[in-house]
Amino acid sequence: MRYAIRLKITYDYPAAVTDARHLLRVRPHADAGQAPRNVRLAITPRPDEHARERDFFGNDVDAIAFFAPHTELAVLMEAEVAVERPVPALELSPSAPSLAEEALAVATADGTSPLNHLGASRLIAPVAPLTAYVAETLGDGLAGEAVMALTRRIRDDFAYVPGATSVGTSVAEAFAARRGVCQDFSHVMIAGLRANGIPARYVSGFLRTEPPKGQPRLEGADAMHAWVDVWLGGELGWVGFDPTNGILAGDDHIVVAVGRDYSDALPIGGTFVTAGPQETDHFVDVIPIG
Structure with missing residues (x-):
């Protein structure tokens, strides 16, 4: 089965955030049962630092950092994934x-x-x-x-x-x-x-x-x-x-x-400096494409 996947995570901050660092785990995993392709990641605002790495458990991690003040954060991941997972005996x-x-x-x-x-x-x-x-x-x-x-x-x-x-x-x-x-x-x-x-x-x-x-x-x-x-x-x-x-x-x-x-x-974690509560929204679409 093949899927088109779209994930969007947004944050709105009541006061400007400064000096923020996050770890993103949003890219589909590559293993024996599934194969991702055409993976696209868009982050708004654009991070001042962005590095990809693998963690201890083999997860694909995007490490990002922001140094300029910002009042919102949006992470959009889009991908196609082929899944073929045999029924275990x-x-x-x-x-x-x-x-x-x-x-x-x-x-x-x-x-x-x-x-x-x-x-x-x-x-x-x-x-x-x-x-x-x-x-x-x-x-x-x-x-x-x-x-x-x-x-x-x-x-x-x-x-x-x-x-x-x-x-x-x-x-x-x-x-x-x-x-x-x-x-x-x-x-x-x-x-x-x-x-x-x-x-x-x-x-x-x-x-x-x-x-x-x-x-x-x-x-x-x-x-x-x-x-x-x-x-x-x-x-x-x-x-x-x-x-x-x-x-x-x-x-x-x-x-x-x-x-x-x-x-x-967790899809997104990290630390940042701001004041007051934050609001977040989380949208997922998983559409079969063949």
Whole structure:
């Protein structure tokens, strides 16, 4: 499947911003399942400094800086992306207990290693009731099938309610409330899996806006979406699961960035000097083109 993608993020500041530095993670990821082309990035006003780099997790990062005063910022990313992500053979995964042992035996420690996605991170920490909730779903069966069951359970047990939570909502709060958005559900799933020894990482990206004919529209398609990659052993590697919609991440999902949690994959972050609150808008279009 090929898509035309358009992302626009805007900020309006009540007072002029000076000395601003930002890291942008908005370019589609290039990996075995997807190939971006004709990627265009427009930033207004034009940055005084602009450098492209790769972070520890392999994400494409634009580092920008502004030294002149400005009262607004607009980031526009347009791209075409071809996605072909085969359905994983979950029956080839080891049992959940065996998978936990296999993860600890991995020798590599780079950004793709499961070892970097087993412990607590900035926004994710163990929560005892959540650990038990996930443990009863995992059991001793095949890890891939158990994670799929967990994905569906979160979809069924949690209500998708935009505005019910914020970026600062903790895993414990989201789990207790049983409501929120894709970021909350992904953090809940990751925290529970890691506490049970299963490596899991956060994925930020785009979701197909219009579903195939006869299928329901997926939640989270009007903004950047989030889901979970779970490491299912050396044979299967990282496999995507979407707890918001209770499905595997497939050709409708376009990856932008991965990390331990949202803080590693957020579209725009950084520091700047201003006074008063700021207003931001976020627009996404994902259009199938063949």
